[in-house]
Amino acid sequence: MNYIWEAVGRQPPGQQPSGAETIQKLCDRVASSTLLEDRRDAVRAIKSLSKKYRVEVGTMAMDHLLRILQSDRTDTEILGYALDTLYNIVCSDEEEEPEENQQKQEDDLGARFTEEFIGEPDNITLLLTLLEEFDFHVRWRGVKLLTVLLKSQCAPVQSIVLVSPMGVSRLMDLLADSREVIRNDGLLLLQQLTKGNTAIQKIVAFENAFERLLEIITEEGSSDGGIVVEDCLLLLLNLLKNNSSNQNFFKEGSYIQKMKPWFEVGDDNSGWSAQKVTNLHLMLQLVRVMVSPVNSPGATASCQKAMFQCGLLQQLCTILMATGVPADILTETINTVSEVIRGSEVNQDYFASVNAPSNPPRPAIVVLLMSMVNERQPFVLRCAVLYCFQCFLYKNHKGQGEIVATLLPSTIDASSMSAGQLLCGGLFSADSLSNWCAAVALAHALQDNLTQKEQLLRVQLATSLGKPPVSLLQQSTNILSQGSHVQTKVGLLMLLCTWISNCPIAVMHFLHNQDNVPFVSFYLHTHTYTHTLSHTHTHSLTHAHSTVFVWLQEVELLRAQLQSQSAEIAQLQREKHQLLRGSDTTVSVPIICLLNISVLKSSNPVIPGRSLLLSVCQEQVQALLESKELMEKELSSATSSAAIMQTEKSKLQQELQESKKEQDDLLMLLADQDQKILSLKHRLEDLGETVRSSDDSDS
Template identity: 30%
Template structure:
């Protein structure tokens, strides 16, 4: 009865009133902890065991430490020990019958995820612009830990945590030379391909270029962050770019980008980012450029097609001029709804597919993808004259359209696609009215093939159209482009079409007297330019400015003796019908126009610019803008020069100017490289100084510890000596006591004998 009474009293408060569970647990814990009698502690433990199944959470949070204490204190009491162990066993068992357990576990998991997400976002914000904090975080194994988290979360197939981690890695690397060196030296670049996990990797680990898995919005965001990470490591004109480009090529990133941009079913925004990353990966790198030129793919044809568009076709488009112009980008924009996949075509060179996308062969590609493909082509030929020559040799007229010939059997080359796009504009006015960028992108690509390459210009100049055997007069390619320009202006086409053709002719004719001779051999061309530039012209000021720039080039470099229209013919016409002031004003107006100033190195189309059927704000290629800024003043002043100046004098002046410009460019490049090297050396010096400072601190710490150890050793020796002396004294005392004990024993025996 005492047992039940004690248990009942533990569960009831004063005056017999029932107490709440938490209050009861608190009182029992207090009795266990502060009880002086074993019986009181035993009864409280038994009562606590009785409550353990109904109040697990309260006992677990308040009583575990008390139970452990009483278990140590009363370990000899079998009843207490048994009750404590049974209570702890109940507390540790999973309660699967109660819904609250799972809910509590989910709450705890969500709390942990929120804490981790908040911490990652905090680090993202704090490392965005703090170089010192970036170094501190990076050298705490941040890259290895972040990449491990990304891998655990499923790489690009993961959630928002993956995006935050990738953003943090970018913050640590952007504009930070030392962190980039550390990232490369710790072989983290070799771990980037693993971030493509689940995309194009089959069960056997073999790369599948089709990448047919579905793409969620978060997955697309994660992939774009991976591509941005690659671009951070290959920023143009950076001291680490060449080394990082080499490392990325060796670990297979270049091939992954080719497959992602050209053979996968990735969303348009992902493909555009992949094109930009690939463009910077091969920029000014001959090995990577050659690797792209040799790449052969099985393209996904086309990436997306709107199923509600009756004009969409499941058959691959042809590559001939007429069919190309009829099938090339009736809208130039894709939709996020109603898409379906189409069967892949046969294998073809990757660069052919890049050109096909840029010039508008595939329905559904957005302008952002086409602009990105154009940037990739520019990087492909940048300072690569051999590649320019190879592409120039592919500039063959497209074959006649034959509906009985399968599209994949027809000739396909970059040059054929470009010529088809340039001609297709005239053959399909409806397409030209809705999408002027077919010809505009083609002229941009064509101009990059010809830029600063005399031999490529000569090859293009030799291309003619027309079958002489059938009585047709041959027409040179430069005449065909001039004719297309005239049709565009007179037909009221979008201003972008005329600007594209004029920019191409300016690049082609610059410093090429033979090209100018052929261009001016048709008198209508000069008359057309004069009409465009004349004060009475109603054409767009940008068209007038480029026409004036082209006319100035034709005058400046017109040195062929047998030319039909010479410098002496051109200058009087300019002075009488245009005037020097108006001529200069035309060039100035185009240079001061908003589209001209808005040109940026990385041709980009924002999503807001291509929605609701609008055309993007692309009017000028950045390389042409730089070309015009470099040469307009010289071209503008040449109009006032005497037409009777001999070529050697002018050529010598041009040569001197060219040499000076070349030397100036070389010096600027050298200074830029030296600045980069100095920055890198400063960074290394700072790291070395920090390492030296750390070593000095460590040395001081070691010396301090050595001094402490020496002092402890001396103290130990002194204690040992004292103990040894004490030990000797004790031995002496022990010997004396033994003697005394022996003496006492002898006396005791003597007394016993005497008593007997």
């Protein structure tokens, strides 16, 4: 700072130097001074002006500062000043809250100077080299500078770090720093570095990131920890989400088992801090990433199996049935349990056996359904329960049968609440959202299960006293034809579509009521309801419309064929009665044209004409009957052939699915083998052995 006053003092009396003039003189001093102390004082002065005169410092001093980083590596103090100044140039002032226009200008300046800095890739390489310095001020300020560069220009900086020798490894060393400030800022740096870059994510994972991050989480108190635990979990999510290789590495490293202690909750769950809620929410998301439905089936099934064997699923169910858990954690736990059991027979059977700690004990499924049809519960919670019910029944014919059985007359227990009673109650309640949820849930109990579709036709409902009971199918169509809420209509249409699809008996029951087809036809050709629907409801209703339209086409085709055959039979019967009455004049024109004119002109035309007409008519009737028999045989043959082809198609589809499953399993085994080979190579290298690749062996 003394140099600033000296520079100002040389100005003519009464004239103060401008900021740009002062910065220019300081830059000249940095460039021309041979003494380290003079350069250090000049850089310190530039640093003190860098926030107020950001544009001038960035324009005039950046090149000089970069040369300082290269030439004065032995002086950590001047390195710290230079790094601080560069940070001030490329980063907006976070302590103040500028107005919107000012903030935009600040961001534009940061982007401009960041582009100038990374325009020379060696600058990033130089910064990575400086991170090897153990000096606190150099290392910490280098971490902060690289973090802000990544925030401003993530992809270009990632590309430079990726090709820099040992670039990612140097950054991973930050997690082992004993100084918590550097370690914690290193976590933030790695969060930015791993965003959306699969290659960097893999390198970070193979640099033992999982082990170190889980250690930090445990040291900081797991879910009871602070912001550092949150940063570790965010970094883990970056490494695992949409990265099948890292997910497989995480599973094979037995890190799933290490997550179980995170979810241990006590009896008293009141008074959770906001940080604990955030931490546990991220932990649940981490479990969901490993068993997400978008992952490959083999990988998901393997993780589901590991979660059951280590007791993680059981721990999640404990949270599910615990009291005092915050609503958003309960909702996310339901979603997590849903994906852990989805498509896994063992996990689904376990979930079906879980009971709530009530008196008397009730199955967890019943307790969850009670929340789903309760209009006082939050919307997201009710949707989470519906998703859980769907996942429980996914590829679970046994579970579907158990749910439908609670609706059948022979199994209904009036003394206890069952899943079927809750679904029926929700289906016909006054709350439209309960109607929709119950209808969709019941549809999943029938999905791809012909047996349960037929069983559900046995369900009879007593709608009012003194009136005979009606079937569940008929009551659903009755409500659909009434002026109910659009959510109710959409839910019932989805239920009917699923129920009647590929179930001839259900179609017969649906068509048994003569009012159903005209109503659906009228409903299809009016758009009154569609215009009032949201995007989601419109999509569901469009699906329902398309299915019902196919039904109507089939019904109209059958009706037309029936009318045609009835007309032919009626015509033949009329001709037969006319001939029997002996009325020659009422014979149809085609038959008269076949008569021999010479016979009609004979001396006794009445008897021969009548006999001949009767003979010709009988021949035509016989020909039509033979044609009908032939067509019936051809129809029977075609039906048989179609059934055979359908059977062959089903077998081929099953073989195709089995082949795909075998292929997925083989690919998974190959990936595991490659992983083990790579691990063994790393171990040999650590032991000092020389490992040659397969390419070297071939040569």
